[in-house]
Amino acid sequence: VTVATDELEVVVRRSPLLIEFRDAGTHQPINSDERPMAYDSKGHLANMLFDPKAGNFIAVSKKLGFDEHFYGLGEKAARLDKRRGSFVNWNSDTPGYTEGKDPIYQTIPFYLGLQHGAAYGIFFDNSYRSYFDFGRSSQQRAWFGAEGGELNYYFFYGPSIKKILNRYADLTGHMPLPPKWALGNQQSRWSYYPDTMVEQVVREYRERDLPLDVIYLDIDYMRGYRVFTFDQQRFPNPKALTDRLARQGIKLVTIVDPGVKHDPPGASSDGRYFVFEQGLEKNYFQRRSNGELFVPRVWPGESVFVDYTLPEARRWWGDLFRVYLDNGVAGIWNDMNEPSDFVDQTGKNQLDVVSYDNGERTTHAKNRNTFALLMARATYEGLERLRPEQRPYIITRAGYAGIQRYATMWTGDTNSTWDALALNIPMFTTLGLSGEPFIGSDVGGFIGRGNGELLVRSYQVSFLAPFCRNHKTSDGYDQEPWRFGKYYEDIIRKYLKLRYELLPFLYTTLEQAHRTGIPLFRPLLLNYQNDPNTYNIDDQFMVGEDLLVAPILKPDVTRRLVYLPPGAWYDYWTNRKYAGGTMIYVDAPLDTVPLFVRAGAMIPTVPPRNFVGERPDDTITFNIYPDDKGWAEGTLYEDDGVSPAYKNGGLRRTMVTARRDGRGFAVSVDVVEGQYNPGVRKLNFIVAGQRSTSITRVKT
Numbered sequence: 203v204t205v206a207t208d209e210l211e212v213v214v215r216r217s218p219l220l221i222e223f224r225d226a227g228t229h230q231p232i233n234s235d236e237r238p239m240a241y242d243s244k245g246h247l248a249n250m251l252f253d254p255k256a257g258n259f260i261a262v263s264k265k266l267g268f269d270e271h272f273y274g275l276g277e278k279a280a281r282l283d284k285r286r287g288s289f290v291n292w293n294s295d296t297p298g299y300t301e302g303k304d305p306i307y308q309t310i311p312f313y314l315g316l317q318h319g320a321a322y323g324i325f326f327d328n329s330y331r332s333y334f335d336f337g338r339s340s341q342q343r344a345w346f347g348a349e350g351g352e353l354n355y356y357f358f359y360g361p362s363i364k365k366i367l368n369r370y371a372d373l374t375g376h377m378p379l380p381p382k383w384a385l386g387n388q389q390s391r392w393s394y395y396p397d398t399m400v401e402q403v404v405r406e407y408r409e410r411d412l413p414l415d416v417i418y419l420d421i422d423y424m425r426g427y428r429v430f431t432f433d434q435q436r437f438p439n440p441k442a443l444t445d446r447l448a449r450q451g452i453k454l455v456t457i458v459d460p461g462v463k464h465d466p467p468g469a470s471s472d473g474r475y476f477v478f479e480q481g482l483e484k485n486y487f488q489r490r491s492n493g494e495l496f497v498p499r500v501w502p503g504e505s506v507f508v509d510y511t512l513p514e515a516r517r518w519w520g521d522l523f524r525v526y527l528d529n530g531v532a533g534i535w536n537d538m539n540e541p542s543d544f545v546d547q548t549g550k551n552q553l554d555v556v557s558y559d560n561g562e563r564t565t566h567a568k569n570r571n572t573f574a575l576l577m578a579r580a581t582y583e584g585l586e587r588l589r590p591e592q593r594p595y596i597i598t599r600a601g602y603a604g605i606q607r608y609a610t611m612w613t614g615d616t617n618s619t620w621d622a623l624a625l626n627i628p629m630f631t632t633l634g635l636s637g638e639p640f641i642g643s644d645v646g647g648f649i650g651r652g653n654g655e656l657l658v659r660s661y662q663v664s665f666l667a668p669f670c671r672n673h674k675t676s677d678g679y680d681q682e683p684w685r686f687g688k689y690y691e692d693i694i695r696k697y698l699k700l701r702y703e704l705l706p707f708l709y710t711t712l713e714q715a716h717r718t719g720i721p722l723f724r725p726l727l728l729n730y731q732n733d734p735n736t737y738n739i740d741d742q743f744m745v746g747e748d749l750l751v752a753p754i755l756k757p758d759v760t761r762r763l764v765y766l767p768p769g770a771w772y773d774y775w776t777n778r779k780y781a782g783g784t785m786i787y788v789d790a791p792l793d794t795v796p797l798f799v800r801a802g803a804m805i806p807t808v809p810p811r812n813f814v815g816e817r818p819d820d821t822i823t824f825n826i827y828p829d830d831k832g833w834a835e836g837t838l839y840e841d842d843g844v845s846p847a848y849k850n851g852g853l854r855r856t857m858v859t860a861r862r863d864g865r866g867f868a869v870s871v872d873v874v875e876g877q878y879n880p881g882v883r884k885l886n887f888i889v890a891g892q893r894s895t896s897i898t899r900v901k902t
């Protein structure tokens with residue numbers, strides 16, 4: 203049976219069942235079954251193919267291309283190209299993970315195959331524990347399977363990866379725009395308390411002229427780790443605190459874990475706990491198959507988890523956030539949502555927990571990997587209901603395909619080591635290739651002892667990541683930007699200021715990710731899919747189409763090789779022009795991260811500031827990097843930065859082009875979309891390497 207579309211032919215042989223996907227134009231196979239789809243109720247297949255596991259097992263086996271590369275699969279502590287790797291998806295709390303640890307926090311059963319420049323994508327729509335093997339167990343096949351559920355997968359044919367990511371976003375959801383301040387610099391610690399310490403950190407930032415938009419409260423702000431409460435001694439007046447922070451341009455984000463303290467009336471001496479009492483009365487907490495309440499142990503001690511598959515429970519949970527909003531809290535941080543249980547981190551203790559699941563009453567085997575997704579959904583929808591005039595802001599540790607609709611994610615409990623820093627780049631780019639554009643990692647690393655050099659190099663990666671937050675464990679060494687002395691602090695300031703200068707470019711690129719599913723933080727191969735030199739590069743990255751960054755990822759290193767893809771490139775710092783398609787050797791003293799701009803780009807910037815709303819964007823500078831023909835173009839996206847009005851035309855998209863014309867440049871500025879009016883402002887145009895600046899006053 204052949205199913206044909208304009209782009210794809212799907213040829214299904216009925217006996218034995220074998221499926222082949224072919225390009226409709228060339229009739230060449232793109233992806234072919236290596237053996238029939240398999241179902242095995244005893245797990246023999248799993249024994250045969252992979253890892254001995256009991257129970258139902260379903261699998262798909264594909265012919266492995268001799269020259270096929272694999273990308274994606276979400277949050278994996280692995281290099282960029284997943285060829286010859288094998289992976290498991292089972293959301294797990296894995297503090298201090300290192301390269302090769304698997305699984306870790308998230309499950310995104312979506313991957314890309316790339317061969318001879320043409321890509322396809324496969325989304326395996328199955329939340330059970332799943333396995334992906336890209337030629338590890340056999341050189342003949344790549345296969346994936348799961349311990350239960352339906353064998354149901356979506357096949358995307360590109361051949362461009364960008365198109366696949368676009369379709370994948372249409373299927374699993376587009377990332378909404380966060381409030382613009384979420385692109386600002388963020389600072390966290392387990393834990394800043396009491397309130398005076400929170401303010402002291404902010405004061406340091408301001409006095410040292412270091413940009414900051416957001417500060418976090420980790421678990422110690424609560425009354426005995428009870429979510430939706432504040433400790434009266436440590437935070438006697440949270441509203442007054444957020445008011446004072448607001449006057450300094452700072453937003454507060456509070457952590458909210460899934461563990462609700464098991465706290466019946468009279469059980470503890472420090473008062474009653476409405477969240478436990480309400481949830482119990484409404485029967486919203488998870489139960490085992492025998493009807494008993496499921497009681498995991500997490501930070502509050504004995505706890506309970508909400509069954510977020512119940513629509514009423516999600517609504518109730520979402521409405522609880524009124525407590526935070528009334529206190530001026532700007533965003534919510536979901537941690538421990540694998541869900542982590544100190545009794546047993548593998549999930550064994552939870553296997554007989556039953557969830558409502560649309561009336562199907564299914565067990566943990568199906569619901570573990572989607573727990574964080576549904577908790578984030580409950581939170582997002584609650585914030586949307588309670589504060590419709592503002593975009594919700596949530597960050598999450600665990601997740602499943604679709605989590606991009608609700609939350610930013612960060613890569614959990616990393617180490618303060620050079621190896622962990624180097625892993626940032628393949629992890630961020632892989633997340634971007636897996637439909638999660640809004641990502642970041644604890645800057646400086648979470649566990650252990652860092653130093654000034656590591657912190658600086660870490661900022662030189664994260665200052666261009668969508669989520670830029672320094673965070674540290676409770677018993678780790680302090681690592682705020684000033685902790686290692688002025689020498690390092692001055693360099694960090696330079697990069698934070700540069701981030702804020704580049705905000706118009708970053709915001710424009712993030713909006714592109716929202717609209718198209720194409721991430722901000724990219725592996726080179728996403729922009730240069732026909733250049734095999736890029737297929738394994740995971741110590742460099744690109745931001746959007748135009749910036750190329752080649753950070754230093756080892757101590758005592760001040761020079762490195764950089765691969766520049768075809769085209770021409772400008773060194774951001776010196777404006778020296780290089781021909782691409784080759785490796786160059788560049789200097790990278792501690793205060794310099796090798797940073798290149800694509801010739802032909804136009805990068806919008808604003809004057810630096812110490813927080814997003816500190817001053818109006820009344821001056822915008824377009825930095826012109828002409829290509830060999832004297833041409834450059836760029837886009838600027840603008841909106842109000844806080845409200846959801848952008849979803850209904852409350853935006854402005856401006857296209858700017860520059861063309862060398864006699865002795866100067868002819869510039870054209872066109873508003874191509876939207877009704878948002880940013881007011882009167884000055885537009886500057888600077889041509890890379892030239893002194894003269896033309897200044898245009900533009901009235902809109």
Ligand code: MIG
Pocket residue numbers: 391392420421457537538599614615673674675
């Ligand atoms: O068991 O809330 O990944 O960022 O500081 C540790 C305390 C719980 C793990 C998170 C980390 C956070 C910490 N949490």
